[in-house]
Amino acid sequence: MPKKVFITGASGCVGHYLIEMLLAKTDYELYLLMRDRRKLQIDVRDRANVHIIEDSMQNIHKYQDLLRTMELVVSTAAGWGGEEAFVVNRDQTIALFSFLDPQVCERAIYFSTASILDSHNQIIPEAGAIGTAYIASKHACLEKLESSTIRDRLITVFPTLVFGGAVDKPYSHLSRGLKDILKYVPYARFLKTDGSLHFVHAYDISQIVTHLLTSNLEVRSPARLVLGMQRLTVQDLIAQFCEYLNIKVGWQFDLQPWLVDAVIKLFRIEVAAWDRFCIAQRHFTYDVVSPETFGLTSKYPRLANLLAETSKK
Structure with a gap:
């Protein structure tokens, strides 16, 4: 039986690359949570293994029964400011992971942000004390998830500066x-x-996440992977x-x-x-991992690769 994977924020930049790669490399059943299905630029009409759930994270409680059947979960959804940041990034994300069945769930991947870590990949207290709503909510969520019932199969990824996007994919804020x-x-x-600083392209993020979802890589709790190219x-x-x-x-x-x-x-x-x-x-540098860490090949290892793509837009 194909494994089931639940993905939040599926219509975003990283979500597009991840969906495309999972469809190309696996036979997984994809359950895609997105607020507006019209934003999905991938044609999945003939994909029987793709199920679109048009709803927001605020209503994640409606899918408790479905989430209990999931072997894999990837949470990329984020609120960027104000009260929504705490509702989505903290409250509803914690709820999402609490609905998973420890007897069924094999791997849960949570997208945080490298901004809440120091150069040794340790949480900085300032993120919670004086961070923006986005930063503070991510800080609060991580502390809860790393003490949850699925902490032994939780992998938190911390993207650095994210680039990505194309004519058939939404662009990241930076791109x-x-x-x-x-x-x-x-x-x-x-x-x-x-x-x-470090940067990473959404394509290379999707390479790493796909590998994490399809390999038997052993993780040590708390598993924190900062995603980025060389400093x-x-x-x-x-x-x-x-x-x-x-x-x-x-x-x-x-x-x-x-x-x-x-x-x-x-x-x-x-x-x-x-x-x-x-x-x-001033120095936003970390102990990073890249596709090469897992025996893969980065498509955008250098800034020159990103700039070459920019000239094609």
Whole structure:
């Protein structure tokens, strides 16, 4: 019998890549929760193993009986701000995982965010204390899930900066804004600052998640996987952007943290506590995994791969 997998946030950027890959590589029965089926850009009309559930996470309790039959669950749904963030990201997500039957469920994958972790992949208390509604709700949810009845089969994935999208898939927030970001590169190339980050493409995320759903990989609780490519410094980022635009980097002004703080004070710029914390932190780097970690091959290992895709839009 094909295994059953329940996927929330199925009509989103990552959801599209994951559904496409699961259909290509497995015979799983897919149960796709989405608020608006018209947003699904994959033609599943002739797919008897695809079941679309047009509803929101707020009504997840209506599917308790169905969830108890699921061997696999992937929760990508997210509320981005305000009270909805706590309702979806904390309350309803905790409810979703509580409905799973420990005697049936084999693997549960929860999408969190790398923003709530430090460089050693440990939860930072500031995420819960001063984080935005999105950050604080993700922080609260993880603490509950890692002490739940399915914690021994729970894998939490923490995407770093997510890119992705195509003519037949919705774009991530970053990919939608990438062309606008490029407009500022001719000015940003004159600035130098200390900082670093990771990125990951939705295609490579789906590769990893598909592997987790189809392999017998043993996990140690709490299982935390931060998804990202190799570390990029801000200077690497600017240099690669400039190379793509065929402009020279040249002389750079060293933008020290104290100067940023002085500008904020001088112009009386309102900065939230979480934003100030992030400005001070500067390095958003982690102990990451990529498709290569699991013997797979990244399709977007470098920024150049992303920029090449941008030029095709």
